[in-house]
Amino acid sequence: MKIALIGYGKMGRAIEKIAIQRGHEIVLKISVDNLEDFTPENLKKADVAIEFTGPHSAFDNINVLLSNHVPxxxxxxxxxxxxxxxxxxxNAENGAFLYASNFSVGVNIFFAINKKLAALMNEQSNYDVRVHEVHHTEKKDAPSGTAITLAEQILEEVKRKQSWTMDQPASNQLxxxxxxxxxxxxxxxxxxxSAxxxxxxxxxxxxxxxxxxxxxLAAEFLHNKxxxxSMSDVLGI
Known part of the structure; x- marks a missing residue:
């Protein structure tokens, strides 16, 4: 499989290493230093793109990739x-898109456990619940996408919580x-x-x-689809 890496920081380089180990070819690597190479001609070389950039560039990058019919x-x-x-x-482009706040197999199993535990705790009103996350200092957003996913899963199940906050919470806030x-x-x-x-x-x-x-693994799954x-589809959970 021929892969375009859109974002070639620490994560992009880690993905490159794993992809090559699994027999794939990296045909394009885009970073802030070579944005001029992010062209339709170069994108035609790729079977799929893996996009790991930042909050301010991701939306535009994904739009460009979908417009060029790259999964x-x-x-x-x-x-x-x-x-x-x-x-x-x-849908309009008859394209393919897979998003995950976290691609780790272990984290996605953790998501499944989190949702199950939240469902069990819905009736246990004597328990309060909170989410805590720790990341490296280069992490650009807070809370992390993974923490937000965990919080939203809890909000779906624990009906006494209506929203999440990073401030001092009200009783109905997570x-x-x-x-x-x-x-x-x-x-x-x-x-x-609880007490x-x-x-x-x-x-x-x-x-x-x-x-x-x-x-x-997600790129392998998305190829030709x-x-x-989501990662739930990739892992069958």
Whole structure:
């Protein structure tokens, strides 16, 4: 499979390493230093693009890729208020798009556990719940996309919580707290607390390899497909 990497920072290089190990070819690498190479002619070389950039460039990048009929796997966070436009664009172009706030296989299993636990805790009103995340200092957005996904899953199940906040929460709000500490690749903890006890689940990443491997698995899944997908589709969970 021929892969275009849109975003060639630490994550892009980690994805490149895994992709090559799995027998794929990197035909295009776009960073801030060679934006002039982000052209329709170069995009024709790719079977699929993996897009890891930032909140201010992801939406435009994805639009360009879809306009050029390149299937897109995106892990950029901080732009999701525009996601409905990308869904519409994908359908209009008969394209393929897969978004995940986190591509790690372990994190996606953690998502499934989080949703199940939240459903169990819906009737346990004596427990409060909070989300805490820790990332490296280069992480541009806070809270992380993964933390937001976890929070939104909880809000779907725990009916006494109506919204999330990073401020001091009201009783019907779910608090997310965020720390930026090097060299942490990412830790996410969900805590249910009562006067009697605490229930806590945590996922801790040791390096970027899990994220990179998941992104390549997603690209392999998306190749030759049409439509909108998620990591749940890739992993069958």
């Amino acid at each position: 897109v796997v995106s892990g950029s966070t901080g732009w999701l208020e525009k996601l409905p436009q990308i869904v519409h664009k994908t 608090q997310i707290t965020a720390e930026r500490i090097d060299p942490a690749p990412g830790t996410h903890t969900i805590t249910y607390s 009697i006890d605490d229930i806590e689940i945590t996922h801790t990443a040791h390096n970027r390899e899990g994220f990179a491997t998941g992104a390549v 049409k439509g909108i997908y």
